[in-house]
Amino acid sequence: MRNHSGIGVKILELHPFCIAYHNLRRSLLSDGVRNSLRCLKLGCCTFQPTAELGPFINLTSLRLSNVRITEDELQGLLLNSLALEKLELIGCKGIICLRIPCELQRFSYLSTSGCMGHKLIECKAPNLSTLHFCGKPKLLLGEALQMKTVSMSHSDLVCYARTELPSIMPNLDTLYLYSSDEVDTPMLPTRFFCLKHLTIYMMPGPSSYDYFSLVSFLEASPSLETLSLDVWNKPMDNQMVFGHSPQLRQMTEDQHCHLKNVKITGFNSAKGFVELTCYILKNAVSLEFLTLDTNCGSTSRCSDNGIERCPSKGNGLTEARRVLHAIRTYIEDKVPERVKFTVVEPCSRCHK
Numbered sequence: 001m002r003n004h005s006g007i008g009v010k011i012l013e014l015h016p017f018c019i020a021y022h023n024l025r026r027s028l029l030s031d032g033v034r035n036s037l038r039c040l041k042l043g044c045c046t047f048q049p050t051a052e053l054g055p056f057i058n059l060t061s062l063r064l065s066n067v068r069i070t071e072d073e074l075q076g077l078l079l080n081s082l083a084l085e086k087l088e089l090i091g092c093k094g095i096i097c098l099r100i101p102c103e104l105q106r107f108s109y110l111s112t113s114g115c116m117g118h119k120l121i122e123c124k125a126p127n128l129s130t131l132h133f134c135g136k137p138k139l140l141l142g143e144a145l146q147m148k149t150v151s152m153s154h155s156d157l158v159c160y161a162r163t164e165l166p167s168i169m170p171n172l173d174t175l176y177l178y179s180s181d182e183v184d185t186p187m188l189p190t191r192f193f194c195l196k197h198l199t200i201y202m203m204p205g206p207s208s209y210d211y212f213s214l215v216s217f218l219e220a221s222p223s224l225e226t227l228s229l230d231v232w233n234k235p236m237d238n239q240m241v242f243g244h245s246p247q248l249r250q251m252t253e254d255q256h257c258h259l260k261n262v263k264i265t266g267f268n269s270a271k272g273f274v275e276l277t278c279y280i281l282k283n284a285v286s287l288e289f290l291t292l293d294t295n296c297g298s299t300s301r302c303s304d305n306g307i308e309r310c311p312s313k314g315n316g317l318t319e320a321r322r323v324l325h326a327i328r329t330y331i332e333d334k335v336p337e338r339v340k341f342t343v344v345e346p347c348s349r350c351h352k
Contacts, residue, residue: 011039042067049077056081060106065090066114071097079103090114098137100125108146113153136160144169153178158185158200162216166190173197181205184213188220195221196258199228202266209233211272215251215279218259225258227280231266232296234319241271241326248275248330259284263291269322274330281334290335293344294323320346 034056043065059081069077069092078084078101085106089095091114098115100107102124111132112118121133122140132151141147147169152161157179163186165172171194180203198217202209211231218224241248248271262280267273280287327343335341 011037011041039063041065047073049073049080051076053077053080056083058083060084061086063088063090064092067092068094070094071099075099075101085109087111093117096120098122100128102126139164139168141168145171147171148173150174151176151178155179155181155205156183158202158214158217159183162186162188162220166192166220170194175199177201179203182209184210185216186213187216190220192217192221192223194223196223196225198224198226199230201230202233204232209272211270212249212275212279213272214276218256218280218283219251219254222256223258224256226261227259227263229264229266231264231268233266234268240269240322241274241330242269242322248278250275251279254283256280256284257286260286261289262287263289263293265293266296267292267294267323267327269319269326274326277331278334281331281336281339287336287339289340289342291342291344292327292331294320294346295344 031054034054036058037056038058039061040056040059041063044067046068047064048069060083062077062081062084064074065088071094074095078087082103083106084104086109087100087107089098089112092112093115095115096117097120098112098118099120100110100123104125106127107123107125108127109130110121110123110128111130112121113132113134115133116135118133118135118137120138120140121131123144124142126142127146128141128144129146130149131147134153136154136157148171150165150169150172152175154160157177159182161175161177165175166188167190172192173194174197175192175195176199178201182202182205198221200214211229214229218227259280262284264273264277267277277290277292281290324343324345332341
């Protein structure tokens with residue numbers, strides 16, 4: 001950049017590591033760079049933008065990865081980037097309270113990861129539509145009428161999302177939850193009236209989660225079209241459908257007219273799983289596809305190159321037989337003819 005006017009540069013990506021701060025700053029100060037730059041990616045450095053830096057009049061995308069920057073410095077940078085549409089923060093531990101000013105009228109995409117110290121995410125920009133974040137920061141999003149897609153990662157997020165999101169994201173369309181250590185999902189009167197796509201990843205944890213409690217999400221989402229569950233937990237002995245209480249629980253009938261595609265990966269013999277599936281078959285009157293994958297999570301199989309053995313839940317052949325028996329006993333005869341029903345059985349090579 002030292003011998004370049006900067007005019008015409010649209011994408012600038014710097015991971016300087018050992019470059020001195022003043023060199024990084026000087027390269028960004030030229031009017032030519034600032035006026036033409038559309039995408040700025042900085043990594044592994046200290047960035048201290050000051051008032052003398054001037055505006056980035058055409059900057060639409062900003063990515064800061066492991067960058068040392070204070071909240072005030074970031075706020076100043078955002079106010080100097082009024083055309084900004086997309087912000088990604090990765091491992092920026094100095095940002096505790098993230099505030100997006102209302103001046104960013106085009107701003108629509110915010111993603112934070114590795115920033116577990118976030119206590120607050122406040123966005124006054126009126127057109128935020130996509131939000132990805134980790135942890136459970138306080139969310140101040142105004143009316144958030146444009147919010148369509150949300151991805152969250154932390155422990156106990158299913159309960160958190162069911163409790164907190166309906167009131168602050170009334171038009172949410174797509175929700176991804178990456179969670180562990182869940183507590184049962186409560187039945188609540190609040191609703192996701194516009195939610196069409198729900199994906200839940202449940203990581204291993206010590207708790208014995210009742211999967212039947214996910215009915216709370218279904219009853220709260222009258223527009224839901226696709227449901228995907230990806231589970232890594234193995235069932236506890238007292239959870240299994242062939243335990244001491246063989247009678248399946250039922251909820252009051254509540255027809256779901258839009259739910260068409262359901263996939264459960266990591267399906268096991270937990271009673272709550274069987275009850276949830278039976279509930280879906282009974283109430284999803286437009287269901288077209290139901291897939292029960294009994295393998296452990298949506299990861300590589302031994303049939304893939306370089307994979308010697310399928311991931312295991314640690315319950316081996318006994319659980320493999322048990323889950324297939326549960327499907328044949330409680331589920332198969334409840335599947336309507338219109339539904340394409342697929343069971344992905346445990347790998348015969350790894351469960352001999």
